[in-house]
Amino acid sequence: xxxxxxxxxxxxxxxxxxxxxxxxxxxxxxxxxxxxxxxxxxxxxxxxxxxxxxxxxxxxxxxxxxxxxxxxxxxxxxxxxxxxxxxxxxxxxxxxxxxxxxxxxxxxxxxxxxxxxxxxxxxxxxxxxxxxxxxxxxxxxxxxxxxxxxxxxxxxxxxxxxxxxxxxxxxxxxxxxxxxxxxxxxxxxxxxxxxxxxxxxxxxxxxxxxxxxxxxxxxxxxxxxxxxxxxxxxxxxxxxxxxxxxxxxxxxxxxxxxxxxxxxxxxxxxxxxxxxxxxxxxxxxxxxxxxxxxxxxxxxxxxxxxxxxxxxxxxxxxxxxxxxxxxxxxxxxxxxxxxxxxxxxxxxxxxxxxxxxxxxxxxxxxxxxxxxxxxxxxxxxxxxxxxxxxxxxxxxxxxxxxxxxxxxxxxxxxxxxxxxxxxxxxxxxxxxxxxxxxxxxxxxxxxxxxxxxxxxxxxxxxxxxxxxxxxxxxxxxxxxxxxxxxx
Amino acid sequence: xxxxxxxxxxxxxxxxxxxxxxxxxxxxxxxxxxxxxxxxxxxxxxxxxxxxxxxxxxxxxxxxxxxxxxxxxxxxxxxxxxxxxxxxxxxxx
Numbered sequence: 212x213x214x215x216x217x218x219x220x221x222x223x224x225x226x227x228x229x230x231x232x233x234x235x236x237x238x239x240x241x242x243x244x245x246x247x248x249x250x251x252x253x254x255x256x257x258x259x260x261x262x263x264x265x266x267x268x269x270x271x272x273x274x275x276x277x278x279x280x281x282x283x284x285x286x287x288x289x290x291x292x293x294x295x296x297x298x299x300x301x302x303x304x305x306x307x308x309x310x311x312x313x314x315x316x317x318x319x320x321x322x323x324x325x326x327x328x329x330x331x332x333x334x335x336x337x338x339x340x341x342x343x344x345x346x347x348x349x350x351x352x353x354x355x356x357x358x359x360x361x362x363x364x365x366x367x368x369x370x371x372x373x374x375x376x377x378x379x380x381x382x383x384x385x386x387x388x389x390x391x392x393x394x395x396x397x398x399x400x401x402x403x404x405x406x407x408x409x410x411x412x413x414x415x416x417x418x419x420x421x422x423x424x425x426x427x428x429x430x431x432x433x434x435x436x437x438x439x440x441x442x443x444x445x446x447x448x449x450x451x452x453x454x455x456x457x458x459x460x461x462x463x464x465x466x467x468x469x470x471x472x473x474x475x476x477x478x479x480x481x482x483x484x485x486x487x488x489x490x491x492x493x494x495x496x497x498x499x500x501x502x503x504x505x506x507x508x509x510x511x512x513x514x515x516x517x518x519x520x521x522x523x524x525x526x527x528x529x530x531x532x533x534x535x536x537x538x539x540x541x542x543x544x545x546x547x548x549x550x551x552x553x554x555x556x557x558x559x560x561x562x563x564x565x566x567x568x569x570x571x572x573x574x575x576x577x578x579x580x581x582x583x584x585x586x587x588x589x590x591x592x593x594x595x596x597x598x599x600x601x602x603x604x605x606x607x608x609x610x611x612x613x614x615x616x617x618x619x620x621x622x623x624x625x626x627x628x629x630x631x632x633x634x635x636x637x638x639x640x641x642x643x644x645x646x647x648x649x650x651x652x653x654x655x656x657x658x659x660x661x662x663x664x665x666x667x668x669x670x671x672x673x674x675x676x677x678x679x680x681x682x683x684x685x686x687x688x689x690x691x692x693x694x695x696x697x698x
Numbered sequence: 699x700x701x702x703x704x705x706x707x708x709x710x711x712x713x714x715x716x717x718x719x720x721x722x723x724x725x726x727x728x729x730x731x732x733x734x735x736x737x738x739x740x741x742x743x744x745x746x747x748x749x750x751x752x753x754x755x756x757x758x759x760x761x762x763x764x765x766x767x768x769x770x771x772x773x774x775x776x777x778x779x780x781x782x783x784x785x786x787x788x789x790x791x
Contacts, residue, residue, distance in 0.1 A: 306775075307775065308775060309775075310768065310771040310772060310774070310775065403751040403752055404751075404752050417749065417750050417751065418751075441757075443757075443759055446756060446757055447750075447752070449752065450757060511740070513736075514736065514737060514740055516733065517733055517734045517735075517736040517737045518734075518737060520730060520733060520734050521734050521737070528711065532712075535712075536777065537776070537777070537784050537786055538772075538776050538784060539775045539776055539777075540777075542777035542778070546786075546787050547787065548787050548788070548789075549786050549787050549789050550712075551787070552786060552787055553712045554712050554713060554714050555714060557711075557712050557713055558713050558714040558715075561713070566711075566713055566723075567723070567726060567727065567730070569711045569713065570704075570707045570708065570711050570713070570723075570727060571727060571730055571731075571734075573707050573710040573711045574707055574727070574731070575734075577707075577710060583738070584734065584737070586747050587737050587738070587740070587742060588734070588737055589747030589748050589749055590740070590742035590745040590746070590747050590748070591737055591740050591742065592747075592748040593745050593746055593747065593748035594740065594742070594745060596748060596751070628726055628729070628730065629729045629730060629733050632730075632733065643751070644751060645750075645751020645752055646751075669752070
């Protein structure tokens with residue numbers, strides 16, 4: 212049962228082949244067996260899940276089944292879940308049980324989805340390997356000594372290891388697409404504003420965006436359709452109608468009207484040969500499906516990482532100032548005065564990477580440096596957006612590698628933050644411009660999965676999903692799983 | 699970055715950095731600053747800074763009464779409260 216996709220699970224539940232309780236129990240048993248080593252979940256909510264499964268089974272009998280009725284999923288532990296601990300991977304929030312749920316979580320619940328638990332992540336989503344989590348690194352199901360990617364490493368590993376068929380995740384600089392690539396699954400970062408950020412613990416508010424992870428584009432469409440849409444509680448969520456992503460998947464007979472831009476900058480130095488080969492083969496498949504490849508330029512792409520490491524830490528230093536030991540979360544023992552309460556609660560509650568980014572942000576925003584760093588980074592952000600505007604005059608989608616390398620060994624880069632930052636070289640510009648991006652499996656290098664990244668126009672997730680779906684109808688990379696977890 | 703600068707940043711960030719942590723942290727921050735210094739080479743004369751990816755207008759909602767926040771639910775998760783107030787160490791003697 213664990214090898215079923217979301218789409219197949221829904222069909223099985225609808226046809227009465229199995230109940231939601233049976234499906235949930237089967238997956239919970241797998242979590243109990245594999246999670247102690249994989250570490251994909253921080254919290255497993257077995258009892259609540261089974262109660263929800265029973266409720267879903269009753270709803271189905273009563274004829275009230277929603278589109279995801281009885282389907283088990285997982286939530287990244289960055290989404291507030293009412294009465295369920297929400298840690299954001301941090302000691303700071305190890306004791307935080309929110310009194311409300313994120314809008315994305317509520318919408319999936321209303322559609323009938325069942326949460327089996329909260330997925331591991333880099334602390335406050337700051338990391339590319341899941342190693343900054345207070346709860347420890349996540350193992351990559353394809354190579355247990357390797358990282359699962361980050362920050363949504365737990366969600367990606369849980370989906371790849373067939374512990375759940377779908378999960379929620381978030382992406383600020385690549386945190387959905389990069390772990391999706393490293394774990395051989397499909398992950399979509401929608402356009403900024405497509406999904407409400409209400410109840411999603413903030414890292415960098417002008418970049419953060421929620422999205423789905425699953426084993427196919429078809430399954431991502433199912434989750435996105437429920438998660439997307441305007442929310443009064445998030446004034447940056449767009450008031451733009453949500454298309455029927457599932458219905459539109461097969462809108463195109465072939466891809467003959469699709470122009471795919473290939474940026475020369477994404478195939479230069481630093482790209483692993485095996486990754487390059489797999490990505491070029493995927494582009495050849497697109498050509499064989501009728502798409503036209505056009506070479507494009509994104510001349511400022513090398514500046515995306517430097518701009519990001521000013522803008523994201525600057526926003527983070529402001530967002531994380533709320534963690535003060537007063538209203539919720541960690542408080543140090545016996546503070547001698549208010550200043551001591553703030554400083555010691557934060558010093559003891561935050562991990563090293565979070566502290567580094569807060570301090571970089573404080574530096575970039577401080578008097579005398581603001582123009583040289585923050586303002587300059589925002590200008591470069593504008594240049595990067597203009598590059599994309601020009602590129603999308605020539606093409607409908609942009610394609611390239613999601614990551615320069617496959618999954619690296621746990622511990623290999625953790626002592627050198629900058630070398631880790633460079634792993635996000637192809638994903639970060641998309642967040643700066645607010646564009647939607649998707650990673651889908653397109654082969655292997657050194658026995659580990661390789662991801663193909665597709666980037667689209669603002670609010671054109673449908674074209675991304677259609678292009679990914681067509682590829683998946685004509686390839687089987689997305690159906691492959693790590694042998695150990697597929698039996 | 700020298701130790702004095704590092705301590706100033708720590709104060710701005712409300713963090714404590716011990717003397718033992720300082721040298722390694724200063725080096726790590728220097729490495730990040732070297733990375734972001736690549737920005738200085740970009741030609742940005744006359745380029746409007748971009749703070750946000752979308753041009754969204756501030757949306758309006760209907761002026762109807764909403765449920766007030768449930769104070770007790772929010773304070774149940776606080777480290778220390780009394781009579782609906784958050785408790786912190788004494789600020790004024």
